[in-house]
Amino acid sequence: MNMLFFVVFLLFSALIFRLGIVQIVQGEDYQRKIERTEDVTVNTSVPRGKIYDRYGKVVVDNKPQNAITYTRSSNADPEEMMKTAEKLAQLIEKETDQVTERDKKDFWITKHPKKAEAKITDAEWAAYKADQLTEDEIYDMQLDRITETDLSELTGAELEVLAIYREFTAGYAQTPQIVKNENVTDVEYAVVSENLSSLPGVNTTTDWERAYAYDGTLKTVLGNISSSKEGLPREMADYYMARGYSRNDRVGKSYLEYQYEDILRGQKTKMKNVTDKSGNVLDSEIITEGQRGNDLVLTIDMDLQTAVEKIIEEELTKAKSSYHPFLDRAFVTMMDPNTGEILAMAGKQYTTSDGKPKIVDFALGNMTTSYAMGSAVKGATVLTGYMTGVNEPGERIVDEPLYFGSSAKSKSSWFNRSGAMSISDTYALMRSSNVYMFKTAMEIGGADYVRNGGLGINDEAFPTMRKYFGQFGLGVKTGIDLPNEQAGYKGFIDQPGKILDFSIGQFDTYTPLQLAQYVSTIANGGYRMQPHIVKEVRKPISSTNKIGPIAEEIEPNVLNTLELEPGWIEQVQEGFRLVVHGSEGTAASYFGDAPYKMAAKTGTAEGVYDGPLKEKGKNEMTWNVTLVGYAPYDNPEVAMAVVVPWAYEDSSSSIPINHYIGRRAMDKYFELKEQRASEKPAQAVIDQDIVPKTGTETSDADESETEESEDE
Template sequence: MKKTHVPFRLNMVFFVVFVLFSILILRLGELQIVFGDDFKRELQRTADVTVNNPVPRGKMYDRNGNTIVDNSPLNAITYTKSQNVTQKEMLDTAGKLAKLITMDTSKIPIRDKKDFWITQHPKEAKAKITKKEWAQYNQKKLDDTEIYQLELDRVTDQELNSFSKEELTTLAIYRQFNSGFALTPQIVKNKNVTADEYAIVSENLENLPGVDTTTDWERKYDYGTTLKSILGDVTTSDQGIPKELLDKYIAQGYSRNDRVGKSYLELKYEDVLHGQKAKVKSVTDKSGKILSTETVSEGKRGDDLVLTIDMDLQQQVEKIIEEEMWSAKSKPNTGVMDRAFVVVMNPNTGEILSMAGKLIGKDKNGKTVMNDYASGTFTSSYNVGSAVKGATVLTGYQTGAIKPGSIQLDEPLKIKNTPIKKSWKTFGAINDLRALQVSSNVYMWKTVIAMAGGKYVPNGTLNMNTAKTFNTMRQSFAQFGLGARTGIDLPNEMSGFQGTENNLPGKLMDLAIGQYDTYTAMQLAQYVSTIANGGNRVQPHIVKEIREPVMDSNTLGPIIEEIEPKVLNRLDMKDAWIKRVQEGFRMVMQVGDGTATSTFRSAPYSPAGKTGTAQAFYDGSVKSLHGTEVWNLSLVSYAPSTNPEVAIAVVVPWAYSGNSGPGINNLIGRRVLDAYFDLKKKRQLTEDVTGTEQPTTQTSTNTTQNSQQTGQ
């Protein structure tokens, strides 16, 4: 029988299949076990990268819901750098974009121009290196950095000036491309982007890898320069984060080119105003090319600030200061007066209703103008004179130097080896209330002499514990906020300057009448508020509420935080003593020959307060102007005298020279209080008619006063 070979052939087939499967299994095992981690890393390089995109800042409103600071939309052109993009690719894209838009090229640094010239002229740049230097390079005596520095040093001005306008535009764009992180949109241009530029770039995006068109924003100030110095500034996208704050903000998730607050409210409340960035996920391949993008979260505009400021009142106060300063400057002896400050405060809550400062200066054309200097209300300090005498009397009560009703003889003081010291007028026997009413210097001096354990004897010397009493006085004054930071929620507050000759009796006497240490207008407002409210030193604040933003709307969102009144300390004094000084302050403005009755007696809102005049410290010393002295004027006041609802402080440094001048402190103070109560009345009338409060403006009554004398 003939044998068949089919089983053998099948066996061969099975064997071959077995071998092939074995090889496949071995190969798969090798790929998974030996090269698995490598392939896993390759897959991970095709990753999801999430970046944060900036959002508009929070807005600012006044206490009545009027928008003060907003965000104005801007057409913008951006560039997002991919992870592995080359310099040549970026320059190529920048060159294409340069044909479509204009750029400001005036601020390109010389170093960047040199770098760009070397990039554009590599052969010419290398030719600037001598054969000897190349030999040193080959011998490793010079490295790449040193060779490149030699090339930079040898680029001539003529070569730098050879750039065409389009080349400079390309460089300006390239600089913007390079200023951001990979996968993070960077502003290329957001100022003066024309509609044509925006449209043509949008039409050519497919030929401009990384470039996009979008909407950006800039800060908009609805009230112009009003309160501008307090609102603060924000850095530009070019400036980014200030160097001194870079580490802090980078640790908080900021990008280098993020816009941040750099002064006052914008800086103080940066964490509130900055908002939550939008999160965008970019899917990239292993080369870094963006394959797709997806918005993870839309982000949220920064929270809004509601300020304690009443912008209607603020505008009126600023106008009053300007009008009274220009009016005063038209009178004799006012040559050095160049500034004035006003703080309007709720004495019970510490809410700042208005803080205004004006400074006369020159604009860029040399024209004399009045500039905003509201920050000076708490960053500059001056001798304020007799306005502080309420604190002196209360310190006298506290130390036992005097008692309520104590009578002292106001007479010229003849102290051995000292010029005669006297009040602006001799008043004879007076008590504490009369001393405040007419602003007796002698009463204050005799009080502080007794406080220091001394006794006045005509033509004798004063044996006093001066140094200890200086400490006692300053510690007591600090209870009112005089010579201490008020705690206002703004940066850079100063506490004032203390005189250093603390062993001289005459300087202690000067301190008692406000002519030694210096104080700010904000401190004066806190001081008079402490007296007005019965002894609570309340912390002043300019932010009233923090609210959630309402997107694409000017309406106020829900309250996140409401700033509650904060009492920093309570005067360690009897209520009866404080009421005694309150009565003295009322007499200053409403009774007989009080130093401010000519200005305030007719006021229907029952004001109380204290005036002040002090020798001015001008350019670091008492200034002599044509043989006469220069004076600071001040005023502290509150109203009504019972249950006060508003307190003010006025400071006018270097108001006049000579023996007399315009009483600009009282003129400003009366008009400011008039403005407050007139505005309140008109709003109440409007509310009664319409059922809603309608902020309005008004014209205040102007009053006049011819002069003030030292110590008033």
């Protein structure tokens, strides 16, 4: 029994000894482990995906830059943060332009507590102690009573500390916040790195910024991203945060960067921080490795894009040297009519800055501005006549001056002011007959022409013609893969005679991109292709000089197919061919000698100037000049639309700037094609024709009627 008691005594002694070690010697360690939390997940930013042109040339890249960050603990002490900011301010230079007046007032109260206390009267302090005033009300009084003189007491060094402290408090707990990432010198980076042990929460890292290889080229279409200071746009913050973004993340704000945000954004590095009860990080564990965003390959040929932009600039400058006060912009859209791929989308605007002339990028105007396009749309009018059954291919119509009611003024074609002549549809397109289009529209509206009679067009004329025009892409959105596309403007004056203006492109307005889609539909045999500016999505790879494997390919999309009988569209294609190759073609003198086989339609539209220089009460008349075309006409591979609004004010000062731009742009396309064919291609994106095409054989035309002419 004694032995048993002795054993029990030894066991209890050992237990008591062990409990003493656990509670006294190791108690603090175990208490710290109990107070740990392991559910703090941190996301760190990664660079966005790059953007390439169709031949693999970098358009938008990520430029690395030195950065200084601050990670705030969960229970950060403002005084400790201020001390850290003061130390950091001695090591780096920090701009203070983002510091607000409210920031200065808050900082002044912190730096001058006694002076701030003196801003409150004894009676107000008594009311505060009596719970008649709250602490917030007292603070608001102090803020209101701080004067400009008070704020002037803050020195430049103190403002620099304030600017840094402001960045410290802007971020989330446990999430790195950029303190400085612009113009961080190597000296600053090195000095801060050497003193990290005395700067709790501060770290040095590598950040990024967007770099544009072609400067301002296509910049309005590429869009922009928010800055690290701006973070999520306020109006979209809830949307992005619901999708896993942090409030200070950079996102696409406009156009391409915005449209493809989900692809370009990348996958953040996710880390789990193990912290103690005070929020101090004890350990970190990587949950998910980060990866920069996927890359975009554009359909744009940057060599062609830059060349076309230069052409527009030169022709605009040349035209402005004459007296053309309203001329201030020009647009060119070039696309593959078989796939809808945009090869170039150029626009330039002539403006002034500080009294000096300046030409800026306005490529976006191809899809956000609209104009009366004139006779360039007559191909749609002729085909609408076929599709509604009022005309047949080859049918002849008498071109003659038309007189309505008691008006002594006629509506006529530019080349026939007095006589009557029987013309075919192809001749009407070649010479740009207005009367052929007028009579087609009248028949669609159920009216027969009687000299000096009434017009008698029914109410279905406008809806019918607009419906068929929409099948070409005129007056409806093209469906391009960019936001904020405009559909154009529908004339609202409900007068029967306006359908005549509509038929020759002088009533509704269309965008240059719609004009390109329209001529592409004619070029490819009746398929309205959805234009797109992104060709492929590529996976990112570490090499800076190579494009990764394809993640997604943007397939051509046929939005609708024209319901055509055999030979209908070929008849219009023949008319477009004669515009260039007929002896009386309105573009023959500009494209007839081109080494490529071009088909085209010219346009001129008269209207009231409604641009930025319009004066209230004044109705200045101006002329828009346009051009659509494609080549080669027997196997189209490129379609083009040229739009120059407000080119001149009267016919005596007319300039064929649309032809100059169009000829040079099309020349450049085929010049680049020939040049690439003779060179060994670098790693490039392979073009593929996917859309089936109908036959585009040209028919023999009777050119015995044709004569040398000018544009209408």
